[in-house]
Amino acid sequence: MTMWQFPRVTLRFWPVFLRNLLVWRKLAIPSLVGNIAEPLISLVAFGYGMGAMVGQVTVQTPDGPTAVPYILFLASGSICMSAMNAASFEALYSAFSRMHVQKTWDGIMNAPVGLDDIVFAEMIWAAFKALFTITAIMGVMLGLGITHSPKLLLAWPILFGVGITFSCMALVFNALANGYEFFTYYFTLFLTPVMFMSGVFFPLEQLPPLMRVVSDWLPLSNAVALVRPLFMDQWPQDALRHVLVLAVYACASFWVALALTRKRFSK
Amino acid sequence: MAESLFSVNQLAKRFGDNEVVRGLSFSIEPGECLGVIGPNGAGKTTTIRMCLGLTAPDSGTIHAMGLQMPHDALAIKQQLGVVSQMDTLDPDFSCAENLLVYGRYFGLKDKDIKERIPSLLEFASLTSKAGARPGELSGGMKRRLSLARALVNNPRLLLLDEPTTGLDPQARHLMWERLQLLLQQGKSILLTTHFMDEAERLCSRLLVLDHGKKIAEGKPRDLIAEHLEPDVVEVFGQGALALVDSPARAHAARVEVSGETVFFYTHSAHQLLEALSAYPQLRTLHRPANLEDLFLKLTGRQIREDA
Numbered sequence: 288m289t290m291w292q293f294p295r296v297t298l299r300f301w302p303v304f305l306r307n308l309l310v311w312r313k314l315a316i317p318s319l320v321g322n323i324a325e326p327l328i329s330l331v332a333f334g335y336g337m338g339a340m341v342g343q344v345t346v347q348t349p350d351g352p353t354a355v356p357y358i359l360f361l362a363s364g365s366i367c368m369s370a371m372n373a374a375s376f377e378a379l380y381s382a383f384s385r386m387h388v389q390k391t392w393d394g395i396m397n398a399p400v401g402l403d404d405i406v407f408a409e410m411i412w413a414a415f416k417a418l419f420t421i422t423a424i425m426g427v428m429l430g431l432g433i434t435h436s437p438k439l440l441l442a443w444p445i446l447f448g449v450g451i452t453f454s455c456m457a458l459v460f461n462a463l464a465n466g467y468e469f470f471t472y473y474f475t476l477f478l479t480p481v482m483f484m485s486g487v488f489f490p491l492e493q494l495p496p497l498m499r500v501v502s503d504w505l506p507l508s509n510a511v512a513l514v515r516p517l518f519m520d521q522w523p524q525d526a527l528r529h530v531l532v533l534a535v536y537a538c539a540s541f542w543v544a545l546a547l548t549r550k551r552f553s554k
Numbered sequence: 555m556a557e558s559l560f561s562v563n564q565l566a567k568r569f570g571d572n573e574v575v576r577g578l579s580f581s582i583e584p585g586e587c588l589g590v591i592g593p594n595g596a597g598k599t600t601t602i603r604m605c606l607g608l609t610a611p612d613s614g615t616i617h618a619m620g621l622q623m624p625h626d627a628l629a630i631k632q633q634l635g636v637v638s639q640m641d642t643l644d645p646d647f648s649c650a651e652n653l654l655v656y657g658r659y660f661g662l663k664d665k666d667i668k669e670r671i672p673s674l675l676e677f678a679s680l681t682s683k684a685g686a687r688p689g690e691l692s693g694g695m696k697r698r699l700s701l702a703r704a705l706v707n708n709p710r711l712l713l714l715d716e717p718t719t720g721l722d723p724q725a726r727h728l729m730w731e732r733l734q735l736l737l738q739q740g741k742s743i744l745l746t747t748h749f750m751d752e753a754e755r756l757c758s759r760l761l762v763l764d765h766g767k768k769i770a771e772g773k774p775r776d777l778i779a780e781h782l783e784p785d786v787v788e789v790f791g792q793g794a795l796a797l798v799d800s801p802a803r804a805h806a807a808r809v810e811v812s813g814e815t816v817f818f819y820t821h822s823a824h825q826l827l828e829a830l831s832a833y834p835q836l837r838t839l840h841r842p843a844n845l846e847d848l849f850l851k852l853t854g855r856q857i858r859e860d861a
Contacts, residue, residue, distance in 0.1 A: 299628075299659075299661070302659050302661075305655070305658060306644070306655050306658075309647070309651070309655065310644070310646045310647070313646060314646075389642070389645060391642060391644060393638060393640075393642050394638070394642025394644075394656075395659055397606060397631070397634075397636035397638060397642075397704075398636075398659035398660055398707075399627075399628040399629070399631040399632045399659065399660060399661070400628075400659050401628060553609060554569070554609075
């Protein structure tokens with residue numbers, strides 16, 4: 288089997304997913320608190336604090352420039368960031384614990400479950416963790432009255448897709464890691480700049496032209512471009528392009544992650 | 555002749571310049587326990603990994619239960635039980651949950667696994683620990699839970715990679731008892747071990763590996779009779795090394811020196827001991843030749859670099 292063989296995913300991934308779900312159920316409350324409290328505290332602090340200074344932000348829509356309250360602007364961006372962070376944390380730190388520290392994957396591979404199915408299960412699991420997190424955050428946002436858009440129902444599966452994209456990307460770095468320290472590079476040198484260049488905190492129009500070009504192709508900015516209009520009860524522009532960018536990131540990085548993981552385990 | 559349960563033919567694997575397994579062939583018959591012994595780096599673990607389809611061989615074939623590795627890896631593993639060198643138990647689950655979750659990997663229904671759990675826990679002497687997590691178990695209990703987990707799919711063949719390493723004598727004996735019980739039930743076992751008494755006690759046949767090659771194969775007693783003199787006299791103490799050139803040397807077929815100890819391998823232990831009685835300051839130990847002697851004769855006494 289060569290490392291670049293087409294991914295062979297079967298239904299055997301399901302028991303591995305269930306395994307992670309069973310662990311999570313035991314630790315769900317502290318884990319949810321960690322995943323939700325931090326983004327919500329930032330949202331409320333920045334949204335209301337900065338929002339009082341910033342007031343309204345102008346967003347481009349099909350109907351022309353529209354002014355929205357800063358808290359809504361921030362909420363729609365930061366929920367994408369929460370999906371990104373939740374999926375990345377799970378597919379890096381937690382997956383690495385299972386793969387390398389606890390040797391859970393080795394144990395599973397002694398049973399009739401292939402590595403492709405394990406990596407796929409980890410990917411879907413990390414995306415589900417992102418889904419749990421954003422569902423809870425969305426519930427609080429609804430409670431706070433930040434948005435009442437019925438289009439949130441569509442934002443929900445899109446955010447699951449954002450979770451998939453970022454868990455695929457994180458699994459590439461999981462496959463390369465020798466220790467937890469390695470993930471600091473990914474978070475500091477990749478995710479943090481991505482976060483500031485994707486229109487989460489301020490409109491992309493504020494970026495210098497060259498950075499805007501880069502930003503157009505970043506997965507998080509495409510996610511924000513899809514989700515923000517839905518929070519404003521509008522339809523996103525160029526939706527197909529944004530979905531495709533996310534899908535290409537997801538498929539390409541899943542394949543690379545799988546290839547590198549196969550190489551890691553062939554030793 | 556009936557087809558072997560598991561057969562390996564001319565298996566070879568290299569990592570870079572290092573030939574880890576070289577032209578290895580062996581088979582496992584139904585109901586037998588085949589032991590694989592060899593120093594560290596002899597290729598035991600790589601061989602097991604190839605048998606599980608986890609490492610691709612450079613050449614050679616592996617057949618199991620009418621299927622071929624690695625093509626039918628999952629179908630073969632459906633009928634295998636594996637205990638690896640390192641415990642891979644889930645630390646967040648109780649013993650019973652570990653068995654349940656592992657059974658699901660074989661596609662078993664929760665109801666069927668739950669029915670089996672009490673007897674598996676009883677087999678592992680862990681009934682009272684059903685709700686305990688691995689972190690609360692002793693080393694021996696963890697290994698027995700790993701063994702019970704390997705039995706969850708009721709496999710025909712067990713692959714055990716150093717299942718008793720790191721256990722105290724009580725835990726080791728209990729493990730041996732359990733493995734003997736499994737052999738009585740008609741299961742087959744492939745066992746790698748560093749413990750020669752374990753190999754002698756459990757294995758009907760042994761394979762001695764060194765530098766990736768098979769250097770001997772046979773029943774433990776036959777191998778000892780074939781390669782060694784029946785008795786060993788170990789002599790140590792001040793002046794022991796001088797015995798190598800003494801008249802006593804004539805009574806031994808072979809003499810080895812290791813550190814401060816002289817090993818006499820002999821067919822005439824009586825005469826040798828009589829000759830040694832002239833040196834009352836030396837301490838002697840007379841014993842029958844055993845597998846450890848065989849192992850050291852075949853693989854040498856030097857410590858391996860990667861040991």
